[in-house]
Amino acid sequence: MDNFLKIDMDTYKPLREIVFTTMREAIINGDFKPGQRLMEVQLADQMGVSRTPVREAIRKLELEGLVVMVPRKGAYVAGLSSEDVKEVLEIRAVLEGLAASLAARNATEKDVEELKDIVEKFKSAANEQDVVKLINFDSDFHDVMYRTSKNKKLIQLISSLREQVQRFRVAYFTKIKSTQQLIEEHNQLVDAIAGKDSERARAVAETHIATTEKLITSIEEKK
Amino acid sequence: MDNFLKIDMDTYKPLREIVFTTMREAIINGDFKPGQRLMEVQLADQMGVSRTPVREAIRKLELEGLVVMVPRKGAYVAGLSSEDVKEVLEIRAVLEGLAASLAARNATEKDVEELKDIVEKFKSAANEQDVVKLINFDSDFHDVMYRTSKNKKLIQLISSLREQVQRFRVAYFTKIKSTQQLIEEHNQLVDAIAGKDSERARAVAETHIATTEKLITSIEEKK
DNA sequence: TTTTGTAATATTGTATACTTAATCCACATA
DNA sequence: TATGTGGATTAAGTATACAATATTACAAAA
Numbered sequence: 001m002d003n004f005l006k007i008d009m010d011t012y013k014p015l016r017e018i019v020f021t022t023m024r025e026a027i028i029n030g031d032f033k034p035g036q037r038l039m040e041v042q043l044a045d046q047m048g049v050s051r052t053p054v055r056e057a058i059r060k061l062e063l064e065g066l067v068v069m070v071p072r073k074g075a076y077v078a079g080l081s082s083e084d085v086k087e088v089l090e091i092r093a094v095l096e097g098l099a100a101s102l103a104a105r106n107a108t109e110k111d112v113e114e115l116k117d118i119v120e121k122f123k124s125a126a127n128e129q130d131v132v133k134l135i136n137f138d139s140d141f142h143d144v145m146y147r148t149s150k151n152k153k154l155i156q157l158i159s160s161l162r163e164q165v166q167r168f169r170v171a172y173f174t175k176i177k178s179t180q181q182l183i184e185e186h187n188q189l190v191d192a193i194a195g196k197d198s199e200r201a202r203a204v205a206e207t208h209i210a211t212t213e214k215l216i217t218s219i220e221e222k223k
Numbered sequence: 224m225d226n227f228l229k230i231d232m233d234t235y236k237p238l239r240e241i242v243f244t245t246m247r248e249a250i251i252n253g254d255f256k257p258g259q260r261l262m263e264v265q266l267a268d269q270m271g272v273s274r275t276p277v278r279e280a281i282r283k284l285e286l287e288g289l290v291v292m293v294p295r296k297g298a299y300v301a302g303l304s305s306e307d308v309k310e311v312l313e314i315r316a317v318l319e320g321l322a323a324s325l326a327a328r329n330a331t332e333k334d335v336e337e338l339k340d341i342v343e344k345f346k347s348a349a350n351e352q353d354v355v356k357l358i359n360f361d362s363d364f365h366d367v368m369y370r371t372s373k374n375k376k377l378i379q380l381i382s383s384l385r386e387q388v389q390r391f392r393v394a395y396f397t398k399i400k401s402t403q404q405l406i407e408e409h410n411q412l413v414d415a416i417a418g419k420d421s422e423r424a425r426a427v428a429e430t431h432i433a434t435t436e437k438l439i440t441s442i443e444e445k446k
Numbered sequence: 447t448t449t450t451g452t453a454a455t456a457t458t459g460t461a462t463a464c465t466t467a468a469t470c471c472a473c474a475t476a
Numbered sequence: 477t478a479t480g481t482g483g484a485t486t487a488a489g490t491a492t493a494c495a496a497t498a499t500t501a502c503a504a505a506a
Binding site for chain 1: 235236237240274282294295305310311317375376377379
């Protein structure tokens with residue numbers, strides 16, 4: 001603890017940050033629909049700020065791929081074709097694989113315990129058929145794994161990718177028949193990490209995402 | 224050619240885009256040094272625009288990781304520790320691997336020809352000891368490979384990651400003793416892609432980046 | 447000489463004002 | 477009815493103005 005006197009001026013957030021996260025939430029939650037036009041004055045009024053922070057927030061959302069800009073016309077919530085989702089998941093698969101293999105290399109016993117704990121919670125949520133809990137524990141599991149990987153850039157990147165497809169999550173989690181398979185995969189992952197078997201961890205993690213991808217693809221095809 | 228009448232209104236670029244790319248170039252080329260403070264009025268004056276486009280450009284650079292913001296103090300060019308570079312390269316390795324395996328799956332004969340062509344050019348640049356050409360042809364090679372992967376998000380992502388470590392490139396390309404190894408790896412990559420061997424392509428590509436990573440690590444250690 | 451307090455100065459954060467392009471709609475014309 | 481045309485309206489792009497905070501300079505006191 002070499003910084004016990006460092007006060008947290010970090011509590012201060014510029015308006016643009018608040019606007020940014022607010023808008024991002026809205027897009028991810030689907031409050032702003034894909035294709036919807038985002039008008040600056042309107043948004044500014046709604047949030048009670050001026051156009052400036054709104055514009056700056058939009059710039060960031062643009063780079064994050066959640067909105068698309070048409071010059072001289074404005075900003076629109078990015079549409080998400082199933083093609084896009086597939087692209088993102090293809091990427092996530094290898095990044096999750098990397099995260100898992102790094103986690104296997106770096107995990108402490110405490111990390112492993114934490115992972116096991118979450119898997120248990122996930123199981124009971126599955127028994128209760130509680131979809132919201134299911135989503136949250138799944139998130140938690142992956143969060144811990146990312147953290148354990150110790151690669152900060154990787155963590156950032158994956159969370160950005162997760163956001164991009166989050167809009168689909170509820171859809172496919174409710175559709176899923178066998179959460180059983182997810183449990184099984186989580187178990188294998190923990191095993192591999194606990195056993196410091198980075199190659200196996202990687203393989204399992206990649207399959208894990210691929211499972212999701214197949215799921216989405218099959219849902220899409222039914223449409 | 225289903226769009227032969229589509230005119231290119233796309234030529235128009237808002238100032239913020241110009242400012243954004245200009246500043247990004249400056250950072251990547253090292254004209255703006257890591258840690259350097261970026262002051263809005265000064266930048267705006269230099270480029271002959273107002274603060275607004277500059278601020279918006281900075282927001283994007285921030286999300287791209289080239290700039291870090293300290294609230295109420297300003298923007299600074301992001302420093303890049305060798306730790307950071309390692310993190311990025313770790314990620315790039317698997318993404319290049321993915322790109323290579325997708326390329327192997329999707330490559331047409333034309334793509335393969337193009338790749339072979341670039342490898343030849345790279346070889347002659349190596350003979351001439353022309354570092355700049357070497358860098359450019361290496362870039363070209365990878366660009367074609369990415370394009371061939373057909374995954375647009377992946378292309379975006381990799382190019383963003385490349386930018387982040389570009390500031391080190393000249394350094395390690397001049398240091399490199401055996402461009403021979405790079406040539407060899409490029410050859411193997413083309414072979415694998417031509418032979419539609421996605422697993423081998425992936426393995427070679429990952430090693431390829433790992434080579435770079437080791438190189439950087441060794442340079443760093445000498446300091 | 448060093449430290450502390452205070453004024454001034456500079457810079458970011460936010461809001462507003464201005465400019466110009468795009469869109470809409472009424473109306474005219476074929 | 478269909479198709480232009482011109483002006484009004486709207487919104488984005490850009491610049492500027494104002495407010496809040498941080499930095500600096502410098503003087504006064506220890």
